[in-house]
Amino acid sequence: METGLGRVGSCSKEDQKIYQEWFNFTDSDGDGRITGNDATKFFSMSRLSRPELKQIWAIADSKRQGFLGFAEFITAMQLVSLAQAGHELTSDMLKTEINDENIKPPLMEGLDTLVALPLDAVTSIIDGLKRLYIEKLKPLEDTYRFNDFVSPFLTDSDFDAKPMVMLLGQYSTGKTTFIKHLLGCNYPGAHIGPEPTTDRFIVVMSGPDERSIPGNTIAVHADMPFSGLTTFGGAFLSKFECSQMPHPLLDQITFVDTPGVLSGEKQRTQRSYDFTAMNLSESLHSLRGHDDKIRVVLNKADKVDTQQLMRVYGALMWSLGKVLNTPEVARVYIGSFSEKPLDEAAAGPIGKDLFVKEQDDLLADLIDIPKKACDRRINEFVKRARAAKIHAYIISHLKKEMPAVMGKAKAQQRLTDNLEDEFGKVQREFHLPAGDFPSVEHFRQVLNGYNIDKFEKLKPKMIQAVDDMLGYEIPELLKKFRNPYD
Known part of the structure; x- marks a missing residue:
């Protein structure tokens, strides 16, 4: 296939169709405009740094409208693709002809899973696990900082490796x-x-x-x-x-x-x-x-x-x-x-x-x-989900133990020093197995770098979503892809 030259902001019909699907997904309120909040969530999937994304927004929103329409969105996506390929971003790029291969749709981590077919239409167990992770487990991990204490967020490549x-x-x-x-x-x-x-x-x-x-x-x-x-x-x-x-x-x-x-x-x-x-x-x-x-x-x-x-x-x-x-x-x-x-x-x-x-x-x-x-991947996924639940219980319990106004520094020090006792309280309150709890020393070491008062309270809906995933959705997923003659 021959490659030609093109300008940032123009694209083929095939690419335009992809961008339209992405634009509709990102435009949460359906007003045809992508504002800062929508863009922050969507553009973070590119895995580019904050300064790079700031520059991309500034170039794409050249009229300083404060939002991206569909044309500006295409420009932004092509700039993301160029940045991922290692190009230096400048406003002159809008006037320069660039190799078509460098302005193809960029890699957006986890996007294919989010805009894919619903769970009952996935075509493999791994695809189903990806979608369950993005929809059910990752929000819990993000809320209670599981990635800082236990394990980094999973990416598509972790599932496919x-x-x-x-x-x-x-x-x-x-x-x-x-x-x-x-x-x-x-x-x-x-x-x-x-x-x-x-x-x-x-x-x-x-x-x-x-x-x-x-x-x-x-x-x-x-x-x-x-x-x-x-x-x-x-x-x-x-x-x-x-x-x-x-x-x-x-x-x-x-x-x-x-x-x-x-x-x-x-x-x-x-x-x-x-x-x-x-x-x-x-x-x-x-x-x-x-x-x-x-x-x-x-x-x-x-x-x-x-x-x-x-x-x-x-x-x-x-x-x-x-x-x-x-x-x-x-x-x-x-x-x-x-x-x-x-x-x-x-x-x-x-x-x-x-x-x-x-x-x-x-x-x-x-x-x-x-x-x-x-x-093994299913086994590790289930282990991770249970670990994330226990982590959420621990973090929310520590938050609950903090005073409302006075003496927060002393309370944090007391909780950190008596972490074994706090683990025991969580275990008894939620009837959790002791063997599933993390290492006290490692947890204390990471906890010392955080302000417990900034942690989130327990969100039962998130816990319930993970319970439903473990109790119903994963078994249904396995049942769907079992031997059809069993």
Whole structure:
């Protein structure tokens, strides 16, 4: 398809039809004018900064009418598209001819879900979850600042992303080699050696050709689920990159290669970003609540003989029991995941047979991940909805405990210091399971940066909407897309 030149403010009939649908959706009172309040909600979906949106409004509303008509709305949307493509915005753009490809309708996060068909007309479970999130769950999260305390808001790319497998371990345990072994080749940016070679987080995913993309670039890609990583700052993003290559396995799964977990404080501080923990046990502690997603691989097992392997395996299981703190036995896969042939002299015939079976089991487990992706997404969505409800109860309870006029600072300090007791009150009042409550220490740490008096009171209608979603709408959604012959 050939591309031509066009001016900002003019568009094809196809684009005009899209803009008309967006305009009608945004114009809440139907008067043919988009005012500041309507624009603030709608334009925030572009994920542009406030100064950029201010400039877009100023250029589009060149007559200073205080509103956008349909023609001005088209201009604003095309300016948003140009800003997303990295162009510098100036008023001269209205007079300049620009490549048609750069003034196509912009990416508006979540808009397709909002203007889509009603819930009873969605065409997949994931589309239904997106719509339920935008309509029912996100308003509750936004009102009670769930994104600041627990987890960032979900985007469309979070729902559409392929399952991810992250590899954690000390340096030179074979994490990068493991990915190479599964893919049958090196990925762009892979470094393998006995010293700590991987010094950054590398997302290995499917792409049309082999290339590496810097972290700051992929963090602003609307179609990639990494926008939440911007909260870790530029130091982290400079040590984060995406490695793309065409591969059938990557069409189903995305791998995340990580730096080796260092054991010393001095080594950790020399990294230009704060890696979450100093050692592997602390990393595993931070994964509590996600035990069902953890798989343990005892790699390079062919480097020891059978007797030594039994001792290493026993020591590993004992250590895992202390770290994971669960009565269930963690599944440990034993093998040597590299392109080199097995050291049969050390492993022996029994070891060789064991390693082959263990590798087959692990590969079967990995291949099974995409099959369970939809079920896992539903499970995580329901967990998030329950966590958001409990968070709303906690925030509104703290607000209720604040005095109306005098002594607010002392009351806030008392509530923060006695957070465990306040959690207990919420649990008893609303009959909630204690295990579903957040970490007291983490909650207190975030709470210290807020004025409790500014929090919202409990809004029963919002809670009821989430209850209806969990009790009726999600079961109906699953029922609609079950096997028609059941």
